[in-house]
Amino acid sequence: MIQIDVERKMLTTDGIRKLEVCVEIPQYELVCLFGRSGAGKTTLLRMVSGLFKPDKGIIRIGDRIVFDSSRKINLSPQKRNVGYMFQDFALFPNMSVEENIRFAQGEKDHKAVENLLETFQLIRLRNQSTLKLSGGQKQRVALARAFARKPEVMLLDEPLSSVDMELRLSLQNEILASHQLFQSTTIMVSHDKDEIKRLATRVMRIGKEKVVAFENPTDL
Amino acid sequence: MIQIDVERKMLTTDGIRKLEVCVEIPQYELVCLFGRSGAGKTTLLRMVSGLFKPDKGIIRIGDRIVFDSSRKINLSPQKRNVGYMFQDFALFPNMSVEENIRFAQGEKDHKAVENLLETFQLIRLRNQSTLKLSGGQKQRVALARAFARKPEVMLLDEPLSSVDMELRLSLQNEILASHQLFQSTTIMVSHDKDEIKRLATRVMRIGKEKVVAFENPTDL
Amino acid sequence: NAQKVRVAAAANLHYALEQIKKQYEHEHPNTTVEITYGASGTLIQQILNGAPFDFFMAADKDFPLKLQAKGATTGPIRTYAFGRLVMWSSETNLSKGLNSVLLPTVKRIAIANPIGAPYGEAAVAVLRKYGLYDNVANKIVWGENISQTAQFAFSGNAEIGFIALSLALAPQMKGKGKYYVIPATMSAPIEQSCVLVKGWERNGEAARFMQYILSAKCNAIWEEYGYTK
Amino acid sequence: MYSEFIETLFVTGKLAVATTILLFIIGLPVSYMLAFARFRLKILLEALISMSMVLPPTVMGYYLLVAFSPQNGFGKFLEHYFDLRLAFTFEGILIASVVFGLPFMIQPLQNGLMSLPESLREVSYTLGKSKTTTFFRVLLPNIKPSIITGIAMTFAHCIGEFGVVLMVGGDIPGVTRMASIAIYDEAQALNYTVANRYSLILFLISFVLLTIIFSVNKRHKV
C-alpha cells in the first residue's frame, strides 16, 4: 500500500499553485496517472521516490513511513526501495546498454539481464554506448533498468511515449507481465487512453482543481 | 520540393544495416514519417538538416543541391534553411523560455514571439529557466522555437509525444495552421495513427525492408 | 669509514668551489663534500630552520654575522677570499672606466639588488661616490642576485652589468665580452666569509674542510677564479 | 617603505588584470579549436601548452630574455624596425606572463567546452546561427563555471608569478617590480616583520578578489 498525503508548491502555466495529493493505493495495483502537461505528475513521482521533498505531509509505503514533515522523517531515495523510470531516461553515458541494466541489479543475476535484453529487444545493442541510441531505444533501456531493480514500488514516467505502435503493444504486455510477476505496486504516467484502459487497475488524475480523483479505467 | 536519394550505414537491433532512402516530396506537403523504433527516422531528419553526412547520394531542397557525394557538395546546416525540432528538445539551458524562442528568429519580431508563447501556452513560463520545465512544457518550447525560425523546410521529430490528449489536439491544429501559413514543406515523425490521419497530406514509412513507401494517409 | 661534509655556499662560488672540492676529495679519499648552492638569504633561512649543513660560505660578511647573531654558529667568522667588483659588457667600450655608464649607447645598466647582494651594494656605493648614480638611476635594472645580474648583461639586454670578477672569468662569460675591474681605491674588495654551523661537531670533518679552504693550498684556485686573498 | 609597496601592488594588479583579459581573449579561439577541431598533433599541442609549467620559471625567463635580446634575431628585428625593447618593460613582462599563463586559462575552457552536449551546437546551427554566434551566445554562457575557474587560476597565478617576471622585468620600481618580488626581497634580507606584513596585505587583497570571482560563479549557478 502507498499512502500519499502531501502538498508542494510549483510554478505552472497558471502561475504558482499548490499541488495537493491525498490518495491511498492498495498493494499490487497498477495505477495509471494522467493529467495536463505541467499538472504535477512528475513532481508526484519525485516526491514518492524521495527526490523532491514535499512542503508538508506524509508518505507511507507499505508499513513504513518514508516521509513525515511533522516528525521530520525523510528517508533517502536509496532506502525507499522504489524503482523509477525518468521521463528523460537519465541513462549513464559511461555504461553500455547492458551495463546500465546490470548496474541496477541489487544482486547480480545474469539470467535476468539476458531476459530483460531479450524482452526489450536490445540484444544486438547490448554493447552499444547509450549515447548512440535512438529515442525509442533509450526509452527501452531506461525501462529495462527500472525493472532490473525489482522494487517494491515501481514509478514509470511515460514509459512508452517514444515507441511505435507495434512495440508499444508488446511492451504493454511486458509491463503487465512484470507487474504480475514481481507484484510491485506501480504508478505509471500515460497520456494514451487505450493504454490506460488496457493496463490500469485504477486511474488517478491530477486535475486543475488541485485534487486527485480515482476513476474506474473503463469510465474514461 | 525535397528530393532525397541517399544511403547511410547504421547499427540497429538487427545488426549493422544500410538505410536507403529514395523519395521526392513535393513542395508544401506535410509528410508524416513513421517506422519502428530504431528504423532510422531521426537519422533521415539529421541527414536532411545537414547534421549527419550520408555515406553517399544526393539531397536537393527546392532547386538547391544541399548534398551531393559525387560532387563533394555538403552545405552546412546553417545554409539549408531548415527548421528542426529535436526528439530530445536540446533547449538552451542558459536562456529562459522566451529567450529560446527569440534566439531562433532570423530578424526580431516581437509580435511573433508573443503569438508563439500564447499558442503553446507558455505565457506564464516565459521567464522560467528551461531546466525547470515539465517534459511536455519542454517539448512545447522546442516546437515553438522551431516555428520561430519560419523555415523553408520543417523537420519535427515526434513533436507531440509528451503532451496530454487535449493539448495534443490543439497543438495538432496549430501545426496544421502554421504549415498553411508559412507554407513550409514539413516532415513530421509520429507514431500515432490518429494524428497521422488528421495531419498528413502524405505518409512515409521506413520499413525493415530498407525501402521507403508512400502511402495514402487514409489507407493506414 | 666514510665522512661527509655538507656545505651551504653562495651560488657564485660554484666554479671555484667545485675545483676545491675535487682537490680535497682527492687528498681525503674517505670524505665526500656535498655542496648546496643557493642565494645566501635562502641558505640562512634554511640553516635557521634546521637544515643539515655543517659549514656556510657566504658571498659577504653580513650573512655570517646575521647567522652568528641568531646563535646558529660556533667558532669565529673567517674571511676566505676577497671578491672584486667589475663592469662587464659584451659590446660597449669600457675604456672610459666608470664613466662608461654615461655613454649614450648604454640604455640599461644591470646591478644586483643591494638588499642582500653585496656586489649590488658596492656598485651603488661607487656610483654615488663619483656622482654618477643620479644620472643613470633610470637606466638601472635590478637582478635578484649577482648571477641574474650577469644574465641580464650576458643576454645583451643590459649594455653594462656590475658583477663579480669571478663571474666575468667564468668559462661561459670569458671571451664573450670585456670587463673593467673597479680599482680597489674606488671600491674596497668585498670580504667573503665563512663560518661553521652549530651542530657541526657531530661531524668533525667540517672543521678540517674549513681549515683547508683557508689554507694556502687553495690560493691558486681562488686566484684563478678572480678572487684575491 | 609602505608607499613603495603600494606601488608594487598597483603594478601587480595592472599586470594580473591585463594578463587575464589578454589570456581570455586568446584562450577563447584556442580552447575552441582544441575542443572541437580534429587534426593530427592535437594532443601534442595540448601537451605543449602545459609545458610552460615544467621548467623552472627563472630558466624559462632566461630563455625569453635571450629571445628579447637586441643581439638575437627576434629582439634585433624589434629594435631595428620598431625601436622596441621588450626586456625590462611592462610590455615584456606582460608577454611573459601571458605565455606562462596559457595552461591556466586554456585547460578549464577546453574542458568546459568538451563537456557540453553536442546537441546544443547542432540545434543552434539548424537555427541558422553561425559558429561565432553559437560560440558566444550558446556555448560560452553554458560553461560559466569553467570560465570562472580559468579566470581565477590565471589571475592567482599571475599575482604569485615571480621567477619569470623577475627575470624578464629587471625589478624596476613602479614599472616591473611586483608585490611578490618585494616580499621575496624582504624575506631574503631576513626582514620578516616587513615580509609578513606585505604577505598579509597581498594575501588579503587576493583573497577578497578571488572570493568575488568565485561568488559570481555561485550567484549565476543554474
Added chain:
Amino acid sequence: MYSEFIETLFVTGKLAVATTILLFIIGLPVSYMLAFARFRLKILLEALISMSMVLPPTVMGYYLLVAFSPQNGFGKFLEHYFDLRLAFTFEGILIASVVFGLPFMIQPLQNGLMSLPESLREVSYTLGKSKTTTFFRVLLPNIKPSIITGIAMTFAHCIGEFGVVLMVGGDIPGVTRMASIAIYDEAQALNYTVANRYSLILFLISFVLLTIIFSVNKRHKV
C-alpha cells in the same frame, strides 16, 4: 655530472607521481564536497584553496619551514611524539608539494562534477546505490576529461615546482634535489650548455608523459 642529473630525475619523478596520487585521493572528497555540499563559507574555502598560488613560492616555502621547525608548535609536536622532522626530507617536500598543488587538482575535478546533469546522481540513488557507489561508478567515469586535466596540471606543476621545494627541501642530492633545481643551479652558475641540455631532457620527458596522459583522454572520449 650526468649521473647526478639522472638521480634528480628519479627524485623528481618520485615526487611528481607521489604528489599526483596523493592529491587525487585528497581531491576526490574535497571536490565532491565543494561541488555538492551546501554550507556557508564555501566560497571562502574555494578562494583559500587557490591562495597558495598568490604568494611567492619561496616565501610560502619559508612559512612551511617555520611550521616544520622543531622550535615551533607543530614541528615540536611531530618531533616529540613521532620523532619526526619534516624539513629537508622527502616527506617534507611531498607535504609541501601536495599543499601547493591543491588548486591544480581540485579546481578541474570540482568543475567536472558541477557540470554533470543532476539526474545521473538522482537515478543512481533511486536504484538504491549509495553516495559512494554513485560517486565512483557514475560520477567519476563521466568526468574523465576533468580528471585528465587535473592529473596533467598537478603533474606538470609538480615537476616545475621549484621555490617551495627548494626552500623546504634544502636541495640535498638524491633526497630533495629536483631536476628543476639542478637546472636552476646550472643556470645560476651561467653554465648554459649544461642547463640547456638538462632543460631539454626534462622538457622531452615531461612532454612524452603529458602526451601520454592527454592521449588517454582522447582514446576514451565518447
